[in-house]
Amino acid sequence: MISGHPFDDDKLREECGVFGVFGREDAGALTILGLHALQHRGEEGVGVASYNGTFHHARHVGLVGDAFDETQPKPNLPGRSAIGHVRYSTTGGSLAANVQPMYADLAGGGVALAHNGNLTNARSLKRDLVTRGAIFQSTSDTEVILHLMATSRLRGTADRIIDALRQVEGAFSLVALTTKKLIGVRDPLGVRPLVLGRIGDGWVFSSETCGLDIIGATFVRDVEPGEMVIINDQGLMSLRPFNAVPPRFCIFEYVYFARPDSMVEGRNVYEVRKQIGRELAREHAVAADMVIPIPDSGVPAAIGYASGSGIDFELGIIRNHYVGRTFIQPTQEIRDIGVKLKHNTNRAQIAGKRVVLVDDSIVRGTTSRKIIQMVRDAGATEVHMRIASPPTMNPCFYGVDTPRRENLMAANMMVEAMRQKINADSLGFISIDGLYRAVGEAKRDTELPQFCDACFTGDYPTILTDELNDQKSEQLPLLSVEDSSDDLPNAAA
Amino acid sequence: MISGHPFDDDKLREECGVFGVFGREDAGALTILGLHALQHRGEEGVGVASYNGTFHHARHVGLVGDAFDETQPKPNLPGRSAIGHVRYSTTGGSLAANVQPMYADLAGGGVALAHNGNLTNARSLKRDLVTRGAIFQSTSDTEVILHLMATSRLRGTADRIIDALRQVEGAFSLVALTTKKLIGVRDPLGVRPLVLGRIGDGWVFSSETCGLDIIGATFVRDVEPGEMVIINDQGLMSLRPFNAVPPRFCIFEYVYFARPDSMVEGRNVYEVRKQIGRELAREHAVAADMVIPIPDSGVPAAIGYASGSGIDFELGIIRNHYVGRTFIQPTQEIRDIGVKLKHNTNRAQIAGKRVVLVDDSIVRGTTSRKIIQMVRDAGATEVHMRIASPPTMNPCFYGVDTPRRENLMAANMMVEAMRQKINADSLGFISIDGLYRAVGEAKRDTELPQFCDACFTGDYPTILTDELNDQKSEQLPLLSVEDSSDDLPNAAA
């Protein structure tokens, strides 16, 4: 129904959010509420699993608030522990099969998994598993982890998880529910966030702190990169089952993905964004009459830019709160209706003024062009575009939906060409070092970068096994996975 | 699904928005788009009627974007003229029967009506009509107008409209579609807005200018109080069929109802609200660290307050864009979950700070108390509440849904008592003269007020026939409208 991020077709998309509760009577309901607060991390599917002697599931395509609204049958999620997942679906076909948490009845007991991130060797692992007789029901990386657990020689569920995760590459922030435990674990680089909270006697895992706030839980600490936190009735235990490496948290979480009211890896997202705005004002100053954010994600950086530049902050673009699906289309002569369905300029305010527009990022650039035109149509004499991130030039393989490189504007043209294409009077991106300053670093350590910034720099922190295989397979003849047997079955002979 | 106005249970509600197009091939689609921009004036029902030799209808309960989204069958609304209506429903029961536009096949030809406003003698007129044999299908005032037209002795549809409207009291901004004409008309006081626009060779009526913007139409002028604008293939004609009185436009449209990007009666709503904020800063100054709006309706006044006071503007309360219906409820110990479903404070920003909260109005006060508590829980040391309107003390009878007087906080206690109840460190409402100054008047003319401000002052600009009758009938024995005949029908004798 609704998109929390405007112009959503022209933004990168976080693919998932996870949540878990242990030791509370209303674990299922708390998980639903937590997922509602994490909805911006995945709008297309929601699932919850709870345990009370048996595992219970509720999985839906769509928003949390629609799936569990009062007009729907009450979900049956009894038990004192539960996990949940929101997702953004990139794959077509049977959406429902991919909705998490995924469940399996292993020899050592049942387990439900909810996974934020993306594995870079999933396809390669899957090929091996199928050869050994595994039957896959979905296209999700999470099922690869489940099959690695199922075929593990180890006995306990937690052991099987470790055995499985030691074989995977890439990013994972994972919560697992077993018959006795709730487990939260982050990959050694800690690419995706995961925090630990406390509510009464119970424990909570959440992708972001806003998931704790909604249920009144207290923030305890981040689950650390490479850490596995196991919670059972005896309490909490912390393990370090992986080889230690320097962490590389995703810097784009600060730019756009995380909610401004969240604390992420020790920093408040809103404050980082405001600081980005101040850096932008320093790096790309301009004489103007007002600073206008592209709502809603550009607001904190625009406030920072206004504060840094001394130019007035104005809400000159009004967002329509009733944005829905693609809408009835009028005849061709009405242009850019898509943008107008979601926004309108305040003409009375803008006419005759020099405007600085602040946005968080430019992906394809198509929407930027339309917004600038709309501001010009409202009578602005100059339109200066300021972007709160460096140019986005590379795809992400760690759980973000990125368009193909040929559709990333910055991967295909220089800033001046981009300025002309979006028809701005000036265009300024924050520098990579400016961004690192905004998050509190002196500058980017080029030898050992403090964050994953591959979408800006192309510097990927892991091997990309599946990508490399794909590139190879484009050169070599494929081995058919078709039915290659003769027509007469041998067994019948 | 979504509410454009947060905390909607604690706001006054505009009851309707109207729209009309004449002389455009895609009149039906343009009307749907216009209504989408007017959605904040009525979220519960949407209807469109078009004419191409026959009248066509599409009426739905719910939002425009849901009713006409791409997953629904395409509406069948052919023709070069169309009108539409969004509504907020106060009545229970059969919602569908009340969705406008209402249509009647009169002896002189068909007519469809869409009406914003409320009549203060509708019940009295209805009683007369039923006695004369009229059969009513709805509880809507609009149907009263239709029956007055149907039983008029005049021939032409426009004449019948005039004949009907001369018998009614109250507020109406009305668009009517006949087989040959599109008609827009406002009551003599001009309580509700209605503007005229131009798109190519076509004409447009809209409750607000934001309805013109979305379809790329140009604003021509307001339809004036007491004016009837008739459009047909020969062009546009303006009539003044009512006795002239000084206009009394609803001042609350500036405070809350109208969209900030709309021009209403010559003033930009956003600028008026910012000016209210500046007046508030002058009338109710306070030492503080930041000004935080209650999103989203408090934003322009908060920007004005920040600008007037020199205190920083911060977006310290983050709105969840995914608000839906009433939601699954966890156990009792989690309090105020309703507010948290829609908003979260940014603790990192607020903790240890003195905060000025700015909201547009206080109706029941229940939400204000919860928000202030949430801000205190986030660590604010002081919370000062500033309200961009005078205390709301009286019900509206002109098309706004107001709670009963006993539920209007300001009707039942003084400001200091209100402050205690909502638990603010200080509470300041703009004065009535301050509000008049913000809209550009020197002060309120107490003899002949320039606006309808009855909700603040109790000074109603029309007779309230139905109200008076209701008060009388509480004292006198009622004449039964029951079947009072004997059991044996006389006709059978």
Added chain:
Amino acid sequence: MISGHPFDDDKLREECGVFGVFGREDAGALTILGLHALQHRGEEGVGVASYNGTFHHARHVGLVGDAFDETQPKPNLPGRSAIGHVRYSTTGGSLAANVQPMYADLAGGGVALAHNGNLTNARSLKRDLVTRGAIFQSTSDTEVILHLMATSRLRGTADRIIDALRQVEGAFSLVALTTKKLIGVRDPLGVRPLVLGRIGDGWVFSSETCGLDIIGATFVRDVEPGEMVIINDQGLMSLRPFNAVPPRFCIFEYVYFARPDSMVEGRNVYEVRKQIGRELAREHAVAADMVIPIPDSGVPAAIGYASGSGIDFELGIIRNHYVGRTFIQPTQEIRDIGVKLKHNTNRAQIAGKRVVLVDDSIVRGTTSRKIIQMVRDAGATEVHMRIASPPTMNPCFYGVDTPRRENLMAANMMVEAMRQKINADSLGFISIDGLYRAVGEAKRDTELPQFCDACFTGDYPTILTDELNDQKSEQLPLLSVEDSSDDLPNAAA
């Protein structure tokens, strides 16, 4: 979902069934059950109204069992009296507006009406009413009756009904619910059935006795032609408000419309149909190996034919109970899939045999041809068709949906041509006198026929005012009901 009458596209259709209960706590639920038993009289819409101080309604498009099944919200139909209606919709457009019972809030009190039959002067009456200011919401004849009641000068509801019905022509079996009474009334000819039943202390009206059986009510008697039965808390009263004429009950109710287990005007429908079969065997004997009914409506006549002829009765055509809406269509080469979706021959039984097929009627003949072909494909050596009614040659104007005359097979060709067209080895219709004998008459009284048999004979028992007007208006220029006023309204002068 389901059709009680197979091959429904090639049958005449009864347009309505009515039901009413007075003086029972569960009047609403009983009415729903009664309508379920009357479902064959109207499959496309169902409505119920009840009264407990206020009138309550539940109206749905579709089958009773779908509208009120356990997965739907429980209908809110409190009160000790209720009426209901099932209908077959002939009109397109807004089905919902035509679903009965229709309700009006008259000056003398509220009234709900459910009507079986059709008026032959409805359009003419409607034209007068609109000229006098009435606003119509539907295309239903029933609304004409309501407006005649609304504009009546009489006071009591029952008086107004009589006043209204004295102005109408045609067929009506009507139940009316007022604040104090339940009323059942039949037109003077008694074209459509209506029976009176008793359940405990309560009273019941039903179109057929099968509606009494399902709720365990006892059959009391038929409401008589021209009789008005009024029930209130004091008991039952019978009036004769119309001029007496000899009755003309619809003989086709025996042939096809009524359920075989119903008693209609003193005769058991199943027994009449079996007797028709015996008459057919006498009039159209043939040497054959088996008698096969076209299921399910041909079964009783086939049993009668088998009994009369001594030929074995066999269920050689099996009906698929899962017939639904029009279905996915395979490629062109698979022929007659429509018939096969609903029926299949039992090849093992039919192959090499001489078959007599018995059907109740032939309307268009299209299905007969397909069935005969299916029986030939199964290996029958001869196929003899016997029809349990005379050739259907004329449209019905009394509440039956008949195709246009050009689509009535018997209106356009002689029996021998029909035989060739449907490809039967022989074709025999029962004679009109044979049909009268089967219902217990010596023969048809050609001066004053005992039944309405206009569909066979063209001998209509009433004036057909609307038909005559239509024929006239095809010759004369129409007076426009368009908006004929000048563009400048006079009232404005």
Added chain:
Amino acid sequence: MISGHPFDDDKLREECGVFGVFGREDAGALTILGLHALQHRGEEGVGVASYNGTFHHARHVGLVGDAFDETQPKPNLPGRSAIGHVRYSTTGGSLAANVQPMYADLAGGGVALAHNGNLTNARSLKRDLVTRGAIFQSTSDTEVILHLMATSRLRGTADRIIDALRQVEGAFSLVALTTKKLIGVRDPLGVRPLVLGRIGDGWVFSSETCGLDIIGATFVRDVEPGEMVIINDQGLMSLRPFNAVPPRFCIFEYVYFARPDSMVEGRNVYEVRKQIGRELAREHAVAADMVIPIPDSGVPAAIGYASGSGIDFELGIIRNHYVGRTFIQPTQEIRDIGVKLKHNTNRAQIAGKRVVLVDDSIVRGTTSRKIIQMVRDAGATEVHMRIASPPTMNPCFYGVDTPRRENLMAANMMVEAMRQKINADSLGFISIDGLYRAVGEAKRDTELPQFCDACFTGDYPTILTDELNDQKSEQLPLLSVEDSSDDLPNAAA
């Protein structure tokens, strides 16, 4: 919506029907039609898989005609081969996961399976597979076969099927679709039916011949017990991959499951049922006025009983074609409304008569009692019940849903006690030898019965591994499949 078998709660239920097409452009649509004809074998779920280079699926809960009706999106089932399945669901929970055909992407290529029957060692096989790392998504036996295929060491899909089926016990009539082949196979006993047909150049498998008739396919022959028929572009090949045993076709298919117009194992079902009626008349003669079938399944046996006894056949119980889900319930005083929703007696016919009722079987007996009471209420002076099968005393483990033994009336009382309980004047079941005579055998061969008649005799033709294990496990302590690991994972050490 609809039940093909009346009184469905008191009948045994066939659990599945299967269908497959090879070598026809419209294979998907033909499969849907075929399944529509097999709907009586499974009313709760329908699925189709087709192949055109990729596998396509359409799976729905509910009836074929609802799942694929014209109001639904057209199913996307391209390709020249397809298989389908209708099922009756006994398991609660996630119905959708169990809907067949089931698909797996094996190392040797994809395969889709549709299975009629039930395995008697499925739970035991599943336990082994899970221990070896298999993850199950459903509770269906079919998934066991898929996992046995996935973990087979053989290469070709057909070889893997054989390898898998050699490990299972019980009943299976299976169709499998691979990238190149369509395979149909029956278990060595041939408990469930499966026939082979031809349509143009294409081939068809169907559970019953009525599935061939609907698409105009020609019956070729039964797939034989223990036979595997493999069809590819080169033609058809027949294998015998299992050890040969004497066949034991389910005799209850003749009594009730199969459609009367089907040819099953060389016999016409209708003729067998009529012959059962004649045997019944001989074994249990009685003086009476009419023979009335319990519709619809009792009709052929009733015709046979009438023919054998010389008593008139009458349709004295009328079935309501509009039976739906459980319905609104009136107050307690109206009894047996469940039966009346579906049937009504023809009082006029029955009153004062001695009636023989003929039904196919008695399971719980609850419905028989209600029907007899309804016939008595209609005025019958005597009611004699005749049952077209021996007493049903044992559960079926081969694909029929049977109530627990304590709910099988005949398992808990003698015939005289049953007669008293259902309140019949006499009660007669056909003898087991009479039933064998009706299907053309001289008598039951007690050494080596010609059919599976375990539901009557308790003589099961296979080992019941899962049943035996269940009985054992009730005596022995269970090994827990719980998470038995210590809280500290060893892998972390």
